[in-house]
Amino acid sequence: MTGQIRAAIYARFSTDMQRDASIDDQIRSCREYAARQGLTVVETYSDRAVSGASLMRSGMQKLLQDGRSGLFDVVISEGLDRLSRNQADIAQIYQTLLFADVMIETVAEGAISEMHIGLKGTMNAIFLKDLAVKTHRGLKGRALAGKSAGGLTYGYSAVNKVAANGEPIRGDRTINAEEAAVVRRIFQDYAKGLSPKKIAEALNIAHIPGPQGGNWGTSTIHGNRDRGTGVLNNELYIGRQIWNRLRYVKDPQTGKRISRLNPESDWVITDVPDLRIIDDDLWKQVRQRQGSLKSKGTGVPVWNRRRPRTLFSGLMECGCCGSGFSKIQKDSFGCSAARNKGEAVCTNKRLIKQTELEARVLDALANNLMDPEAVKVFCEAYTAERNRLAATATHNRAGIEKELASTKRDHGKLVDAIIAGVPADQVKDKMIALDDRRKDLEAKLAVADNPPAQVRLHPKMSQTYRERVAALIRGLAESEGMEEAREALRGLIEKVVLVPREEGSGLTIQLHGALASLLMLATGASTHQVARMASGAQNAKSSAVAEFQDYDIIDKLVLVAGVGFEPTTFRL
Structure with a gap:
């Protein structure tokens, strides 16, 4: 080769080398090689602390782009593994540069041909696979010993120890008292009925740093239950370490790591009681609430479900077409179909103010939704089905x-x-x-x-119900327990039907109560149990109905505002 041949140098070090000076060493070695071959170096490219298992590296992408533009005639690297350790990627680099009439030479192998690509590419791929197997084996040993086999979990601090030979002992942890108190607070607030969003907001207001030192986010708290992510799903907090639940693979198109759930048989589960932060009762309360938070008819978990924005969001129904009522103006609701699909679908364009709707519905809940005759019918039907x-x-x-x-x-x-x-x-x-x-x-x-069941209406049931509903309504104005009161009140309602009046411009409200929830509240069930009912699906086979199990008869009964009670009419 002559001095007229233009050369580009590429250098890279990955995280396993951990030495930034390695880039300078590689470039110096390549310059010396270029001088011996009589090549003129016109550009250098590098990637620092980037794995060679992916092509998504800024330096490599710039080299390929400039190579296609004819900026240089040959690429020099210290070794073929510096360009890539992935067999498919090294072949792609070779084919791309070959198409642009650019050669590849390395200090270790000299001029690169198809033989090098096949042989060295295979060797590098085997190296990566072998490295991954050895790393996985070492981490599994740590996990079986109850030590950390990954990143440090929030709520714990690393313990720095040194072995007799001077080597550091890795993987030991201890409870971080300050962070553990935050973990307990999150679990307690969630069990009380607060949403992950509200919990995150409160932590940020209190200037409590999150796991990465920044602000708290909703997903950081609720995560994904199936994958064990998020504070609420981490079983380490009850002294149970699960390792190898997920595996990570690189998308060949983007180079990004994608997580995939491993079979449960591959999980490594180790008891570490000394790392327990949450007691079993609190853990079970959180699990029960998570299990009940399913979107109606979809089975979508709470972390993928939007929470209702207003007290009766998702419960309102148009009496003309059956579509939902949603926010049309800042403070008013209207039929979604009439607004979005036109008069061919629905002609009900009447509006109702949010404050007025909530006031009238709450009043009806407190005074009109425990009609003795309807409850009697339910008791008879329930007895027969039981x-x-x-x-x-x-x-x-x-x-x-x-x-x-x-x-x-x-x-x-x-x-x-x-x-x-x-x-x-x-x-x-x-x-x-x-x-x-x-x-x-x-x-x-x-x-x-069991002998034949007999369900009877207690004389004081209606009085108990009214007293407890009044307490829930008062709870809406209190910060402590507000979310639970809100969910419990929603659980008492099957739907709110809004029908245009035949005369005038008002809307008639027909309030349908969820009878099972009403009876639960009236017969002494906790507010938390009733709140869980609303979170699943308005009276649709909720696991919270502990007293009534899964009997189909529950789902078919609807208690409409009592005998002699005319539906409340709003005139707008």
Whole structure:
């Protein structure tokens, strides 16, 4: 080669080298190589602390762009692995530069040909895979020992220790008292009914730094329950470390890492009781609330669901077309279909002010939604359905008893296996599943043994209901418990139907109550239980209806404002 040949130098170091001076060393080595070959260096390109497993590097992208523009004739690098360690990527680099009549030479291998691309690319790919396997094996060893096998979790501090040989001991943690108090606050506030958004706002107002030192966000708190992300889903807070729940792969198009959920059989679960921050009761309360927060008919979890913006958002329905009522003006609601789809779908363009709607509905809730006659009908229907299910359970008793006996035998075999020396961790999940099934079968037998049910209306039920609704309405004006009161009140309503009056310009409001929720409140259920009902789906098979289980009859009953009560009429 002659001095007229223009050369570009490329250097890179990845995080496994951890030395910024490595870039200068590589460039110096490449310049010396260029001088020996009589090449003129016209440009240098570099990427600092970037993995060679991806092409999405600024220096590499600029080199390829300039190479296509004819800025240089040859690329010099210290070694082929500096250009890339990915077999497909190194082939793409080679083909791109070859198309632009640009050669590749390295200090280690000399002029690069197709043979180098195939051989070295394969060797580099094997190196990356082997490195990943060794790293994974080392991290698994840490996880099995109860040590940190990843980043440091909020609520804990790293413990710096040194072994006898002077090497640092990695992975030990201790509870950070200040951060642990914040974790407990988050769990307690959520269990009380506060939304992740409100919790984050309160923490930011108090100037409490988040896990990365910045502000708190909603997703940081609620995360994703299935993937174990977010403060509320981290089982380390109850002394249970789960490692290898997720794996990360690089998208070949973008170079970005994408997380994927591993099979549960691949998880490494270790008990670390000394790292417990949250007690079991509080953890269960949070889990129960998370389980009930599902969007109606979709099963969408709370972290993917928009919370209602106003007290009765999502509950209002047009009496003409059945569409929802939404905010049309700053302080007024109107039929969405009439506004968005025109008169061919709905002609109801009447509006109702938010303050007026909420005042009248709350008044009706407090005074008109516990009609004794409607409750009597419910009690009779519920009694009949409960007895039908009990009769069915009795008929199936023999099969239930047979399965229960088998379940107990299988559980006993696992206990014997542990006594014989089988590690408990290998059979723990199976034992838990069998024990849960045993409890379920015993509950079914108990139902079969119960005498015919009889549900009666307590004389003071209506009075108790009115007193508790009044307390909930007062709770809307208080910061403590406001969210729970709001959800509980929504849980008492099946829907609010707004019908244009035949005369005048007003709207008639027909308030439909969710009977199961009304009875829960009237018979002493906690406000928290009633609040959970609203979060799932307005009276649609909510897990919060502990007193009524999943009997279909509950879902079919609607209590309309009582006998002799004319629906409230608003004149606008």
